[in-house]
Amino acid sequence: MTEIETYDAIVVGARCAGATVATLLARGGWRVALVDRDRFPSDAISTHTVFPDALAELERLGAMDLLRARHDLAPARYSWRVLGQAVAGAFTPSGGHDRCLSVRRISLDAVLVDLAHEAGADLHLGQRVTEVLGAGTADDPARGVVLDDGRVLGARWVLAADGQRSTVARRLGLPAEQEMRGEMAFLLAYWTGLPRSEWCHLDVHADRALMSVPCEDGVHLLSVAGRADLTRGTPEELEERYHALLGSFPGVLNPRLLAGADRISKVVAAPETMMRGYFRPAAGPGWATLGDAGHLKHPATAQGIGDALAQARYVAEHLLAGGDLGGYADWRAARAAEHYEWSFMAARFPGPAAEGLYAGIAADPDAAQGFLDSFTKRTRPSDVLTAERTARWRMASAYEDGLRRVVALVEGVEREVAERTVPACPDWSVRDLVAHLAGVAEDSTRGGFFPAADRAWADADAAVARERWTAGHTERRRRRTTEEVLSDLAHHGRAYVAAVRRGDGPALAGPPWMLSAPLADLSAHLEDLREALGVPPEPDAEITRTGFGVYRAWLDQRLVATGAPALGLSDGDRTWVLGGTEPAATLTATRAELFRIITGRRSEAAIRAADWDGDPGPYLGVLSPYPLPA
Structure with a gap:
């Protein structure tokens, strides 16, 4: 009969999660076996980044003292740059740390294994687990493992910390659930000879990304990301592709400095399939999963090391306190909530809307700090991306888009074009229209947008006052070119x-409707300007799409306020129902024409002649917030 070596716990996998839980259990008086197929020091594919919360855990464990004694460490601030918009800075301190640290796994994991050995764990390195004793069920709890040399280790607990392809999870039949995937694949290598840096840089473009990370002992990790086919090809093709991509980030990685540096490792591929996320069951009779064996976020947000350390602490403390892991799954799920989904959002290349979102985060100091602190789990993504903030940032981005378009249309036009009458505003020239927009921007920044604009459609005195306010914009600029x-x-x-993105000052002091009013005004007048200059409408422009949404919302409010029946607006592909749920009539036109109608740019006769399914009569008085033209 094979002799069984008996332990209190067998930990399979000796990297961040496994070595840490082995250390804590051994320090608590348990007899622990730590098994790993590798011998240490041993490298592993990793982002390497450890955020302040995890650094505090490494301090508590004693690992930081060893790392400082053995290596020249490079604490860094963090810069997350998307489509040119950078959220950058230090973190809110945790355990005395306000910077992140990147340490190669060949260094970090060796320290953690040494701590486990020092604590009294028996090391079984360079050995594989081939079988798990017991089915891990109530009737047949997990009770040990068989090693590849035939030895049998028995224990009350088998702790799986053996990564994505966990042998223990496979032998126990633990399914992967809640699976997610990104779209990025990575190529990475280590370099020396680059200047010492105090920044960890991520630079994400529409179709590629760079991560430049200062590691210990003067080494840098340079990683590039692309779509799934990035990692397909021969080693020579991957190397050529890697170097070509490195050269496409001059804003972060100086080509001259890179040319003087040395690559000290081969180019390693991390295919998209390697980074697909999941949850496996957390614990059962005689077993538990830790680190990537139990749960994998996408490495884009570099949460793996911090998760592994926190899970090791939780499992060790609860086992030492009596062995109840009944709450482990809920604790793990609560810790991962939002961060799991966010990691995979970050692992997809950004669409056009991302530029405005990150511009908003970067401009709003509280949001920027909250974003950085989400990496330490001090905040959640929803704490940063609140409804109020995202609404502001959408408005700011769309308004900025409108500004660019106005400038592009008017800049450098001949004088006779500038003095051309605007058909939708026949008292104005093109120059006058721009003067009005400048006045609205100035007043809005000072918190002085016309305060009765929300009721001018139904209040004759307010409508007259609005016209005086508008006329003042052009009059004050009458002598300007x-x-x-x-x-x-x-x-x-x-x-x-800038004020809207920051979220402070007089520009944000008014009622909620006032946030969208300057944008709505700009969107309507941009189309007036196009018409005057003979330029076709652009209904898919960000400013126009957003403005159309604002005017629809205002129309919905007017329909409800007047008790008019619900109305449908249709562009042939989509129908918007306003003022209720069942429209009494539906107006069908192109989106560009619908926009002109509900912004008061069409006469009553033209509106009646449009494509109506139902009677237009009940809507003529409320369809536009402005008087209809003759």
Whole structure:
């Protein structure tokens, strides 16, 4: 009969989760076997980044003292840059740490294994687990493992910390659930000869990304990301592809400095399939899963090491306190909530809307700090991306888009074009229209958008006052050239966008509707300008899509306020129902034409002649917030 070596716990996998739980259990007086197929020091594919919460755990464990004694460490601030918008800085301190640290796994894991050995764990390195004793069920709890040399280790607990392809999980039949996937694949290598850096840089473009990470002892990790086919090909093709991509990030990675550096490792591929996420069951009779054996987030947000350390602490403390892991699954799920999904959102290349989102985060100091602190789990993504903030940032981004389009249309036009009458606003020239927009931007930045605009559609006195306010914009700029007025718009427009993104100051002091009013005004007048200049409408432009949404919302409010029946607006592909749920009539037109109708740019006769399914009569008085033209 084979002799069984008996332990209190067998830990399979000796990296961050496994070595840590082995250390804590051994320090608590348990007899622990730590098994790993590798011998240490041993490298592993990793982002290497450890955030302040995890650094505090490493301090508590005693690992930081060893790392400092053995290596020249490079604490760094963090920069997350997407489509040119960078959220950058230090973290809110945790355990005395306000920076992140990147340490190669060949260094970090060796320290953790040494701590486990020092604590009294028996090391079984360079050996594989081939079988798990017991089915891990109530009737047949897990009770040990068989090693590849035939030895049998028995224990009350078998702790699986053996990674994504966990032998223990496979032998126990633990399924992967809640699976997710990104779209990025990675190529990475280590370098020396780059200047010492105090920044960990991530730079994400529409179709590629770079991670530049200062590691210990003067080494840098340079990783590039692309779509799934990035990692397909021969080693020579991957190397050529890797170097070509490195050269496409000059804003972060100086080509001259890179040319003087040395690559000290082969180019390693991390295919997209390697980074698909899941949850496996957390614990059962005689067993538990830790680290990637139990749960994998996408490495884009570098949560793996911190999760592994926290899980090891939880499992060890509960086992030492009596062996109840009944709450482990719920604790793990609560810790992962939002962060799991967010990691895979970060693992997809950004669409156009991401630029405005990250511009908003970067401009709002509280949001920027909250974003950085989400990496330490001090905050959750929803704490940063609140409804109020995202609404502000959408408005700012769309308004900024409108500014660019106005400048592009008017900049450098001949004087006769600048003095051309705007058909939708026949008292104005093109120059006057731009003057009005400049005035709105200036007033809005100072918190002075017309305060009764929300009721001017139903209040004759307010409507007259609104016209006086509008006329003042053009009168104050009557003697300015088109170029001066355009410069005025750009100046005040940029100030308004910045204020809205920050979320402070007079620009945000008004009622909620006032946030969208300057954008709505700009979107309607941009189409007036296009019409005056003979330029086709662009209904898919960000400013126009957003403005159309604002005017629809306002129309919905007017329908409800007046008791008018619900109305459908249809572009042939999509129907928006306003003022209720069952429309009494539906107006069908192109989106560009629908926008012109509900912004008061079409006469009553033109509206009646449009494609109606139902009677337009009940809607003529509320369809636009402005008087209909003759």
